Amino acid sequence: MKMTTEEAFVKTLQAHGIRHAFGIIGSAMMPISDIFPKAGITFWDCAHEMTAGMMADGYTRATGEMSMMIAQNGPGITNFVTSVKTAYWNHTPCLLVTPQAANKTIGQGGFQEMEQMNLFKDCVAYQEEVRDPTRICEVLARVIAKAKRLSGPAQINIPRDFWTQVVDIEIPQPVEFETSPGGATSISKAAEMLSTAKFPVILNGAGVVLAEGGIEASRLLAEKLDAPVCVGYQHNDAFPGNHPLFAGPLGYNGSKAGMELISKADVVLALGTRLNPFSTLPGYGIDYWPTNAKIIQVDINPDRIGLTKKVTVGIVGDAAKVANGITAQLTDDAGDAGRAERKNMIAQTKSAWAQELTSLDHEQDDPGTTWNERAREARPDWMSPRQAWRAIQAAMPEDAIISSDIGNNCAIGNAYPSFPTGRKYLAPGLFGPCGYGLPAIIGAKIGQKDVPVIGFAGDGAFGISVNELTAIGRDEWPAITQIVFRNYQWGAEKRNSTLWFNDNFVGTELDMKVSYAGIANACGLKGVQVKTMDELTAALNEAIKDQMENNTTTLIEVILNQELGEPFRRDAMKKPVEVAGISASDMAAE
Numbered sequence: 001m002k003m004t005t006e007e008a009f010v011k012t013l014q015a016h017g018i019r020h021a022f023g024i025i026g027s028a029m030m031p032i033s034d035i036f037p038k039a040g041i042t043f044w045d046c047a048h049e050m051t052a053g054m055m056a057d058g059y060t061r062a063t064g065e066m067s068m069m070i071a072q073n074g075p076g077i078t079n080f081v082t083s084v085k086t087a088y089w090n091h092t093p094c095l096l097v098t099p100q101a102a103n104k105t106i107g108q109g110g111f112q113e114m115e116q117m118n119l120f121k122d123c124v125a126y127q128e129e130v131r132d133p134t135r136i137c138e139v140l141a142r143v144i145a146k147a148k149r150l151s152g153p154a155q156i157n158i159p160r161d162f163w164t165q166v167v168d169i170e171i172p173q174p175v176e177f178e179t180s181p182g183g184a185t186s187i188s189k190a191a192e193m194l195s196t197a198k199f200p201v202i203l204n205g206a207g208v209v210l211a212e213g214g215i216e217a218s219r220l221l222a223e224k225l226d227a228p229v230c231v232g233y234q235h236n237d238a239f240p241g242n243h244p245l246f247a248g249p250l251g252y253n254g255s256k257a258g259m260e261l262i263s264k265a266d267v268v269l270a271l272g273t274r275l276n277p278f279s280t281l282p283g284y285g286i287d288y289w290p291t292n293a294k295i296i297q298v299d300i301n302p303d304r305i306g307l308t309k310k311v312t313v314g315i316v317g318d319a320a321k322v323a324n325g326i327t328a329q330l331t332d333d334a335g336d337a338g339r340a341e342r343k344n345m346i347a348q349t350k351s352a353w354a355q356e357l358t359s360l361d362h363e364q365d366d367p368g369t370t371w372n373e374r375a376r377e378a379r380p381d382w383m384s385p386r387q388a389w390r391a392i393q394a395a396m397p398e399d400a401i402i403s404s405d406i407g408n409n410c411a412i413g414n415a416y417p418s419f420p421t422g423r424k425y426l427a428p429g430l431f432g433p434c435g436y437g438l439p440a441i442i443g444a445k446i447g448q449k450d451v452p453v454i455g456f457a458g459d460g461a462f463g464i465s466v467n468e469l470t471a472i473g474r475d476e477w478p479a480i481t482q483i484v485f486r487n488y489q490w491g492a493e494k495r496n497s498t499l500w501f502n503d504n505f506v507g508t509e510l511d512m513k514v515s516y517a518g519i520a521n522a523c524g525l526k527g528v529q530v531k532t533m534d535e536l537t538a539a540l541n542e543a544i545k546d547q548m549e550n551n552t553t554t555l556i557e558v559i560l561n562q563e564l565g566e567p568f569r570r571d572a573m574k575k576p577v578e579v580a581g582i583s584a585s586d587m588a589a590e
Helices: 005-015 027-033 049-063 081-089 116-120 133-150 184-195 206-210 214-225 256-262 319-329 339-359 371-378 385-393 408-415 437-447 459-470 491-500 516-522 533-550
Strands: 002-004 020-023 042-045 068-070 095-100 126-129 154-159 166-168 200-204 229-231 246-249 267-271 294-299 313-316 401-404 453-458 481-486 526-530 554-559
Touching: 002 005, 005 027, 005 133, 020 049, 020 437, 027 095, 049 068, 049 081, 049 437, 049 459, 081 116, 095 116, 095 133, 116 126, 116 154, 126 133, 133 154, 133 166, 184 267, 184 294, 184 313, 184 319, 200 214, 200 256, 206 214, 206 319, 214 229, 214 267, 214 319, 229 256, 246 256, 246 339, 246 408, 256 339, 267 319, 294 319, 371 491, 385 408, 385 481, 385 533, 401 408, 401 437, 408 453, 408 491, 437 453, 437 459, 437 481, 453 459, 453 533, 459 481, 459 516, 481 533, 516 526, 516 554, 526 533, 533 554
Parallel strands: 020 042, 020 068, 068 095, 095 154, 126 154, 200 229, 200 267, 229 246, 267 294, 294 313, 401 453, 453 481, 481 554, 526 554
Antiparallel strands: 002 166
8 A cells, every 4th residue: 555654654553552642843753743633643742851751651651551752853862761761660661763863864963863773772672773664664563562562662763764755565453462371380389389388478560560450360369378468669559558468568668567577478479570679678677588488480571580589480471360370270278377377467567567657757867867856956847758648648539640759758658658459659660760750640640531640759859850840731731730849958869968978968959949839830830838737638639629620730849847768778878988088179270
């Protein structure tokens, strides 16, 4: 069939159900963006490509549907690097379309020229360049399929002079592959180990959320064994939060109950998780990983199995199908050993942690440091981060989707939220970029218009994505609610400074004259500043109502004291030793 290359490209997008594109308009992509409206594809013209990519990540994570990142070749495309790498470690299947400088000028150092394949080599699950206009559909279909199969972003690179070519071409239809249920032998071994376990524990990761029916399959397995279920770092939505077997998130600022329970395990089923380091690092002074336990690791990617922890049985397969396969092969008496005692221990451990978490008002200082004590004395009437999180919990709708940014105050809140279903908790993941909270929740709302959404960010991280406030007030954009924790500092780095650098605060202080609520109002949105727990709960209740009933976006600026939670990386920091010494007098003369 004869058609132009841009028609062929867009028809292939339609065949794969890609309805949303995020980026900034540019001449190199205009041949296809020009026909997006006719095709039923919405182009969301953002304020910056980095945050556009994070919107795509948020959209796909909230809906399970692929979306697209696209922008001008060169500087537009380079701005996607951070968000594409974020999507990679979030296991988000997104399509990255990178228009390239024209073939006839490549290598001459022309306008906006950039070698875009090497740029993303370490950021995508798959990449391919179109070598001839007649292959544009073939390559695009393969890239989309690879993104889905490998559960990560995939890149198609297209020289811009390949647009507007008339070609004779067929539109390839999507080919769906059935995911693996795991090897028969490894499933049998896992079932045998769990059947005879005295204290089995399940650890759910992102794969449980991504797999169709993964959460339900893990629930049935957990109930058969009466095994507590922990979740990995930033995967609080990987098991129903109201279930009596849910033990909470492991890792940084996670659930002390989950840590105490998994430390007693003799068999751990790591289901749909690569066992990333942040999900197993000590927390609250507890080195909880059960080094003598037998570990069954299930991951769809064989390269991840055994990478971070010693594994007894590795299973390559879909989390839902593997869990169902194990459940089907459990013995009739599986879980009976110590069942009553285990159930009592789970309930008591969870209750004790819930009471402790509810009573926590302030952050503790390490021995020899006094920053948190001084922070409370300096602003005795200001809320602490934990007080703010409790006030937020009082107003958060049960069905809400939330996003979290990287940073100290967001991290303090890691132990608080839980969810009845999956695809509810969006976090920046192991790449850890600042600026994720606002764009991710915008993308989620675009995909789930009937669901209340709340974004969270500290004031340092929010400054990186604040420019999106200039974009989202337009009529076609849906309303969201954004909370900004305002403590006027880069908190994680400041905590490092108190612990390892003798309170030498270099680059940690933010401008106290800036008002993010004021910026929101200036952008035609609603900005509110709150200073007490009651004000915060009331403001969030009103903001959610305005979001759902009046299509009003509200930014709530929460004024906090400067208490600082746990450092991110105790394992990676140590106190420096002065040997030669540094003096300003050694600086070369001007």
